[in-house]
Amino acid sequence: MALKPTIYKLNLNLADSDKHHYQSYQLTLAQHPSETAERMVVRILAFALNADERLAFTKGISTAEEPDLWLKEDHGAIALWIEVGQPKADRLRKAVNQAAEVKLYAFGKTADTWWGIESKDIPQSEKLTIARFPWADIEQLAKNLDRNIRWSISIAGGELYVDTGSAVAHIIVGAF
Template sequence: MALKPTIYKVELQLSDTDRHCYETCNLTLAQHPSETLQRMMVRVLVYGINYHQDLGFTRGLSSTDEPELWQVGPDGVVEHWIELGQASPERLRKAVSRAPKISLYAYGREVDTWWDKQGKAIAELPKVKAWRFHDSDVARLEDFVSRTMQLSLTISDGELFLSDSTNHLSLRVSALD
């Protein structure tokens, strides 16, 4: 019998002063049985960073032909393809043919090693921008997890500030070049 996903409810108060975007987002997250809590929380952060009314979560780990998030216009055309983790250049090359904008958010202890091996090939792809979350920041994301979360994400001058009723965290997202 297959394991079922764990469902989380998130109320995300987003204050992105860089883009003058102030929204309350009610999200339902399905955590795939093989997905870590850190990865799930990175999805929430990336949603906030890239917020758009047409942005949504996909089947994620359950699908090999969809990204983690995508922005699909009213006409059904994918406008922004968003990957998480340490994607291969081949996977990103497929995304280049499907969307005009591709973003990759890497995280984990092995990001530097992965980027040393794959970075040149990824950087040469058109339309792809890559960023990294620092491992020490991502490690603290599990402190925010509960089945029902009320989170506040403030983005100012490119820095992220995540908080709930008991936890506060400043995160760094750096461009990978």
């Protein structure tokens, strides 16, 4: 018998002063049985950084054909393809060929090792942006997850301030 995903309800209050985007979102996230809490946190932060009414969580980790999040145009074209983690260069090449814009949010204890191995093969494209979340911050946020997530995220100067109700994190998204 296959394991079923764990369903999370996310109440996200977002204040992005960089983009002048202020919105509350009521979202449902499915955590695949093989997905870590840390990876799910990065998906939430990636959503916050790119928030739009049309941005959607996909099947992500359970399918190779879809990113973790995407924004599709009304006619079906992929305007934004968002990956989280440490994908193979081939996956990023596929994304660059399919979407108008691609963003990768890398994270993890082994991110430097991954970058050392994959960076030479990652496509050089103006359509591709690669950022990195500090592992310690992601671990801390993952410790406080429950099935009903109520977060307030403020974004200013490219930095995130995440209030989980029980903790506050200041996250600086970096580069390799």
